[in-house]
Amino acid sequence: MRTRIVVVGHGMVAARLLDELGRLTADRSAPLLDVTVIGAEPHRPYNRLLLSEVIAGRADLGRLTLPAPAVSSGMTLRVLRGTYATDLDRKRRVVTCDDGSEFAYDTVVLATGAAARLPLPDAAGQGVRVLRTIDDCRELLAACSYPRRVTVVGAGLLGLEIACGLSARGAGVHVLHRGGQVMDRQLPVEAAKVARATLADTGIEVLTDADLESLRYDGDQLVGVRLRDGRAIPSDLVVASVGVAARTEIAVQAGLPVRTGIIVTDALRSPADPRVAAIGDCAEPPSGCTGLLAPGWAQADQLARELVGRRGAEDTASPRHTSAVVKLKAVGVDVVTIGDGPEPPAHARTVTLSDPEGRRHVQVSVFEQRVVAACCVGAKRVAADLTAAYERQTPVPDDPALLLLDALPSATVPATDDPTTMPSRATVCRCNGVTKKDIVDAHLAGSRELSDVAARTRATTGCGGCTEVVCGLLAWMDDVSPAKDVAQPKHSRNDPGNIALVASSGTDKEIT
Ligand SMILES: Cc1cc2nc3c(=O)[nH]c(=O)nc-3n(C[C@H](O)[C@H](O)[C@H](O)COP(=O)(O)OP(=O)(O)OC[C@H]3O[C@@H](n4cnc5c(N)ncnc54)[C@H](O)[C@@H]3O)c2cc1C
Known part of the structure; x- marks a missing residue:
């Protein structure tokens, strides 16, 4: 008898869950699983993080598809694309879809992600775009196919990535931010000033304390935005990047507790119904919602282990996740932060090197010979060294200043990406x-x-x-090591014999 698992949502976190389940059920002692995944998007799961890289022209829309999940004889997988799950009946333990199909479950996993918010309630009109899906990305590319005046609303991580990408495409870009500085969730004030100056060097003007009041139209045509303090900015296109809202519709419909996201316990189960789990951007565990991928992947791994009855980190080779490292993927602006927020930890020893003229600002905090926080603007190499030291928890000198003067002798990522000199453990x-x-x-x-x-x-x-x-x-x-006859990998994607693809509905589209 197979355990029936229905997964609602087929984004990056659901894809990770399926892959991990495939790997774990390769072990013959694992329970047999019958998994159904219901995805509203018509595409195979793709790398959402790289959408801003597509805008910047550094990634190709056609190459975002994620690898197919690992397969095993212990798991059958039914994939539905372009199908929206509308109803979760907890009494009957059935999920119903918009095409009327029904799927019974022993455990249902909600992985419905999040949707981009709009800056004004009525801002969904002509000339306003967001970047969350591949379809958004296509629309945005079409909308800025010739140089234009673009206003990006929101100077958080994603807003700046979009701004830099559009600027690299030749658009004139203003960025509006309600707060007093860019990336205020990550950067200390002085570091933010250096980042802003670097953005200005690339032609991007950031307006802080800028509260959007209205959009201005000439007929159907967007012509600008107006701020509450009276400032007006001419724009042909507004791109909103003011955060995301967890997609909780199906949980609300099912009467499950919801706050910012779908509330779950440390075991990732709804406190109202242990047969319902939630992971990824839609979930609100006790540690809160992050909107970041690494915690979602860690949740997917944890849930997968639990679903096959293998609790505990020692049971898995899953990588250690480093959710506290944030890197701005932007053309011309290097920003990396490590830690839980802009303020350095009070208990740590912190040293700052600020060089606004050179567009560099580096701050590092050390506690008990470990890097515990850092922020690097315009200092790519030091950022790489500090990230490696943080992730590996390598012992470092007690004096943080030493970390800013030289590359770390032993904890560093390789000084070069030359594969011949790179250490094996890098x-x-x-x-x-x-x-x-x-x-x-x-x-x-x-x-x-x-x-x-x-x-x-x-x-x-x-x-x-x-x-x-x-x-x-x-x-x-x-x-x-030139090619010769080699053994097939254990989890071969070329070996569909291991997987029972029971059914597939919707358009099984490749991304083009
Ligand atoms: C441009 C961009 C850049 C980003 N960069 C970073 C970064 O650098 N670092 C980082 O950590 N994070 C980044 N993120 C955030 C990261 O992409 C998300 O944290 C991650 O995708 C969350 O995965 P998820 O599977 O929980 O949700 P999603 O990826 O949103 O997937 C959820 C899926 O569920 C589907 N769905 C929703 N409701 C239903 C339903 N009722 N029935 C069927 N299907 C449904 C949705 O259509 C969607 O396909 C970025 C996001 C964007 C948009």
Whole structure:
């Protein structure tokens, strides 16, 4: 008898859950699972993080599709695309979809993500865009296909990524921010000033304490925005990046407790019904909602282990997640922060190096010989060193100043991405904790294409920042270990015999 799991939503976190379930059920002692996933978007799951990179022209829409989940004989998988789950009947334990189909469950997992908010209640009109889905991305690209005057509302992480991307495409960009500084959830005031000056150097004007009052139209045509203090900014296009709202519709309909997101316990179950779990951007665990991928992936891994009866970190080779590292993926502006917010921890020793003229600002906090927080603007190399030291918890000097003067002697990521000199233990993919050795091992086991390595190790499936290095490693391995007959990888995507794709409805579209 198979345990029936219905997953509502097929975004990045659901995709991770399915992959982890596939890996775990390869173990013959795991219970047999019958999994149905219902996704409203018509596409295969794709890397949402890279949508801003597509806007910047640094990633290709056609290459965002995530690797197919690992497969095993212990799990059957039914995938529905372009299908919206409308109803969750907790008494009958059935999920109903907009096409009338019904799926019975033993456990239902809500992974419905979040939707972009609008800056004004009536702002969904002509000339206003958001960036959350691949369709949003296409619309935004079409809307700025020639240089235009764009106003981005919101100077958080995503707002700045969009602003830099559109500016790189030749648009004249203003950024409006309600708060007093850019990235106010991450950056200390002085660091924010340096980031703002760097943005200005690239032609992006940031207006802080800027409260949007209204959009101005000439007929149907957007012509500008007006602020509450009377300022007016001419614009042909407004892109809203003022945060997200968890998608809780189905939980509300089912009478489950909801606050910012769908409330769940530490075990990721609804306190009102242990047969309902929620993970990712839609969930509100006791630690709160983050809107970031790493915590969602950690939840997916945790839930997968629990669903196959393998609790505890020692049961899994899952990577350690580093949700406290935030990197701005923006053209021309390097910002990395480590820690829980703009303020350095009071108990730590903190040193700051500020060089506004050189557009550099670095701050690092050390406690008990460990990096516990940092913020780096315009200091790519130091940021990489500090991130590596933080993630590996490498012992560092008690005096934080030493970390700002030299590259760390032993804790650093490689000074060069040259695969021949990179140490084996060097982390290549930070999002998934994948090392050079993991890539080399994958290659030796027969994964020679980037997509195979991504499927096997998960490298490149997060922020995508490691893609170039992984390609370099593969090219190097092709030279030192040319192809010969090799064993098939255990979780081969080329071996559909392991998976029972029971049914698929909706348009099973590739992203083009
Ligand atoms: C441009 C951009 C850049 C980002 N950059 C970063 C970054 O650098 N770092 C970071 O940590 N995070 C980043 N994020 C946030 C990150 O993408 C999210 O945290 C992550 O995608 C959450 O995954 P999820 O599966 O919970 O939700 P989603 O990815 O939103 O997926 C949820 C899916 O569920 C579907 N759905 C909803 N309701 C239903 C229903 N009733 N029935 C069927 N399907 C339904 C939705 O259509 C959607 O496909 C970024 C987001 C964007 C948009």
